[in-house]
Amino acid sequence: MLGTDRLKGIDVPVIFAANHASHLDTPLLLSVLPDDFRHKTAVGAGADYFFDRKYKAVIWSFLLGAIPIERTRVSRRSTDLALEILRDDWNLILFLKAAEPLTVSQGSSKGASRS
Numbered sequence: 001m002l003g004t005d006r007l008k009g010i011d012v013p014v015i016f017a018a019n020h021a022s023h024l025d026t027p028l029l030l031s032v033l034p035d036d037f038r039h040k041t042a043v044g045a046g047a048d049y050f051f052d053r054k055y056k057a058v059i060w061s062f063l064l065g066a067i068p069i070e071r072t073r074v075s076r077r078s079t080d081l082a083l084e085i086l087r088d089d090w091n092l093i094l095f096l097k098a099a100e101p102l103t104v105s106q107g108s109s110k111g112a113s114r115s
Contacts, residue, residue: 020095
């Protein structure tokens, strides 16, 4: 991976904010992080999908170090978990919500809109 040299000398914790295209994004991103980041990085995962059943919560927490992030409502619990991870000097991967790209509407004076 190009650019990992830019992580040298950066103080932890770090929040990696990445674009999201598939379920392969997380293992791929974790696999290319330098060892000193990879082994102390948690992953924010959609609570409604990865934590909707106890067995799934256990699996994803164990395999990826995932923590539940609410995507459908505001949750103090999600924020508190993320802050606790960061205060313990763990890094955190958060994926931006996948959405339709913004485009400039023809004839619109207000600029970009979702098409």
